Amino acid sequence: MxxxxxxxxxxxxxxxxxxxxxxxxxxxxxxxxxxxxxxxxxxxxxxxxxxxxxxxxxxxRPDIKRGNFAQDEEDLIIKLHALLGNRWSLIAGRLPGRTDNEVKNYWNSHIKRKLMKMGIDPNNHKLNQYPHHVGPLNPTTTNSMDVACKLRVCSTDNDDGISDAASYLEDATPPTGISNLDLDLTIAFPSSPIKNIIEESQQKTASIVTNDEEEQYTVPTLLLFR
DNA sequence: AATCCCCACAACCGCCGAACC
DNA sequence: AGGTTCGGCGGTTGTGGGGAT
Structure with a gap:
């Protein structure tokens, strides 16, 4: 005991x-x-x-950033969640001044609901109502397309892709078994450390996906709009 | 004005893995 | 090698505040 x-x-x-x-x-x-x-x-x-x-x-802790999440932080959380799943501490690690608890709460109280309203399953980030819809679901309520987050994540049923991606982010060393991860992030942030993280992730991930594997997966591409 | 309901968030709980003995 | 301790993580709950009725 x-x-x-x-x-x-x-x-x-x-x-x-x-x-x-x-x-x-x-x-x-x-x-x-x-x-x-x-x-x-x-x-x-x-x-x-x-x-x-x-x-x-x-x-x-003195370095904690309190207050509302900025839009770029929210976008980053969504993308990282698609990559990592509920690995809140890892996600928070990419958001300076934010804690895992804060990110987790924000996800559960804001983002989750927002995604569901958009017809996106917050668990797997796939459209569950309009599988082939790639534009804003409701342009009148989702504002402009100032930030278009194109997100495509492919993973296997056994979650290996996610855990590989997690370890990849942690130690920045491409794992050998990450071939089934296909991330395509396109984002128009102002220049910032967060943008650098996204770009870094995009470049590194793109370099480890072969053309054959890219063709193999046909999971719908999600477009997340504000 | 009172009550109800919902939401946001702080805090707790249980589990797990690493470190230590 | 096996047991114990500790720190960390993710899921869940409790509660206070604010808006709706």
Whole structure:
């Protein structure tokens, strides 16, 4: 039987108070991150170590970018989700200042619904109502075509393509078995680090797909419009 | 004004893998 | 080699706020 991560008795739960936040900030400022298990006691907090870690990573860290997601961030999340699936920490890693929890929440509360409204299955990013429709589903509600994200992802049923793509993004070394991934990203962002990531991903991925394999897959190309 | 409902988001929980002993 | 600990991740839940009725 696995030990619980902490002694449940005598630990606070729920929302953090300002005093607790301050104690955590002060402690980490002096001692740095790490040793989450022993941190609560050392910092004088009646919290579980995991709770402290989560609070710090998702809320108190000084480099966290708070506020609404920009359109380019949203587009990037959609593309990365198509590539990686629910690998929120990986996706968040490509969004400076954003946390996995934030990205996950934003996906579940905004993007998922938005895609479904557009007739796109948020799980596999395929059109499920209009399989051959490649234009804006409703031009009056989706605004202009200032950003057209052409996204085509092919993967096998066993998800290998996705996991390969994930490891590919992580270590930037093309895996040997990525042949069934076919990503075609066309995006018109202003010059930014995010744009560079997209371009980098596009170039690298394109270089590992052969013509034969490209012809082999005929999954509909999705056009995502704002 | 009161109540209900929905949404957004913070936080918790359980599981997994890596590191350590 | 096997057990234990710890950090990290993803899924899920709880709750407060705001809009609708």
């Amino acid at each position: 696995r030990k619980p991560c902490c002694d449940k008795q005598g630990t606070n739960k729920g929302a953090w108070s300002k005093q607790e936040d301050q104690k955590l900030i002060d402690y980490i400022r002096i001692h740095g991150e790490g040793c989450w298990r022993s941190l609560p006691k050392a910092a004088g907090l009646h919290r579980c170590g995991k709770s402290c870690r989560l609070r710090w990573i998702n809320y108190l």
